[in-house]
Amino acid sequence: MVVFLIFAGCKKNQAGGDSEISGVVAHHSQTIPNATVYIKYNAKEFPGKDSSVYDTSVKCDAEGFYTFKCYKGDYYLYATGLDKSSPPDYVKGGAPVSIRKNEKVRADLAVTEAH
Helix, strand or coil: CCCCCCCCCCCCCCEEEEEEEEEEEEECCEECCCCEEEEEECCCCCCCCCHHHCCEEEECCCCCEEEEEECCEEEEEEEEEEECCCCCEEEEEEEEEEECCCCEEECCEECEECC
8 A cells, every 4th residue: 555645835934925024124213215125034143244145125115114925934134225314324234033924023123334
């Protein structure tokens, strides 16, 4: 007798899905409009500032707000943008995020000067 086992694939650490990571990008409590937020799948530590190592990205809206739809898993978010206050300065920063199935996580990203 032959027994076939079918394993239902459990998606994780990728875009899509019913979970959501969202938040704002801010520098000294001031939101950063039009910042770019990069996401690295299956990552708990900073993968580096080279944007090409990230899996995808989104552009923040005029209030510095972003959203990623994803599956459960571990992600690293990295944001870059321009703080137009005086004097204008490029800013960057990131944080790891873990999310469960069907969960909504608020992950505000504090950025600092990119010197």
